Amino acid sequence: MSRVEEVARRFSLAGILDDATQTRDRFPIREIEVDNIADHPANDAYSMGEDGIAALAKSIRAEGLTDIPLVRKMSDGSFQMLSGHRRKAAFALLAKSDPTFAKIPCRVVENVSDEQSEVLLHTANYFTRQLNVMERAEATRALGIEVERLREADPSLKGERTADLKAAIIEAQTGRTITGKTVLRQEAVARRVEDNLATPWQTLARAGELTDADINRLAKIDAKKQQTLYAKRAAKSLDKLQTSALIKEALGYDEPAAKALTTAKRELSKALALARDKGASLDVNMVGSIVYICGELSEIVSLRD
Incomplete structure (x- = not known):
């Protein structure tokens, strides 16, 4: 196991908890009152659109809960959501008309620090939700804070690239491969949104209504032309595909x-x-x-x- 993999494993559930015990002992499932589970503050980085929650609630009512949320038990005995904020919101919506949804089954973990909980939240969201490029970048940026803390505490990590450590942490948690180059590319696209896109285009990007290619093209257009272009889009009520075509046309090349x-x-x-x-x-x-x-x-x- 490489040094990067060894460090990344600290932030997988297996690494945080006792590897020698059985999964059911490490992550016992229990029903918890929805109102008794606090949202994790770091989840503010992710969209919780009402339409999406309503659609998820409809699916849960018809098919049941197919993916059990993960919560941590706090030192005071309360619970905090790590992975499953949208599922929790869907149960709360259903509970308004059906009290059988007042409780939600959750896997419970204990002895998880604030830093570890934030890493678990972001890495779990990375592949389990359909994130837009801004949300993915927000997740890896948050991991970057923890990586830099690790680097200060462990001099042996000095030669390791931050992006590679972020990618290794995500892979350790999710079991799915992502490269450091992909992390860098997504963060670069997010910076273009923040630095080069006019406010209405930023809003679209954060809503997942622009492709990475759209963002890169818009970044080449000055602010005044971007505003004019957005006005054209709004006037014609263009969808995502039509918006891409409008942006391509504005650049004047194929x-x-x-x-x-x-x-x-x-x-x-x-x-x-x-x-x-x-x-x-x-x-x-x-x-x-x-x-x-x-x-x-x-x-x-x-x-x-």
């Missing part, structure tokens, strides 16, 4: 052409590095053709501006 230019730039940069740093020979005629093509592209762009 995706295949953009990808082709990106590939060309990457390959030309490689050729330049080989010639400059390693003395590789270049075909003069080929270089001339490339210069000519670049001139033609530049003329097209200037005519469109």
Whole structure:
């Protein structure tokens, strides 16, 4: 087991609790009054839309509870939700008309610290819910706080990348693989939302109504044009797919052409590095053709501006 895996395992349920006992002993299931379970404050990072809760309540009424929530027993004997806030909200909604839903079955864990509880909450949400990019980034950012605390306490972690530690913690908790690169990409997209998108577009992104590609494209448009673009979207009541098309159109280029230019730039940069740093020979005629093509592209762009 690598050092990263060893550290990450501390934040899995198996690592937090006694590994030698049986699952049913570590996580006993008991029915608890819904009103007696407090929400975890860190859950504020996630959406709890009324429509989604109503749909979940309808599903639970028809099919029952298919995934048991996880709560921790506090030192004062009270309970706090770790994983299952939406299920708890759905039971509360159902209990208004049917008292049989006043209690909810939960797995109960004890001796879990505040720091561990927050890690469990975010990692559990990461794969069990359909999170948008902002919520995923919020989860990994929260893990980052704990990772930095660990790094201060354990000098052996100095050479380990924060993103890799975050990914390992998520994998240890959920059993599903995620890479450090994916963590970095999602956090970068979230930063573009916060730094480059106008307020109404930020709201859409947080609601999960924009794809990562939409966000990256919008980040290339200035604030004034973004406002104009959003007004067009609102006037036409566009759905998610139509909104993507509107954003593509606003940029004035099609995706295949953009990808082709990106590939060309990457390959030309490689050729330049080989010639400059390693003395590789270049075909003069080929270089001339490339210069000519670049001139033609530049003329097209200037005519469109």
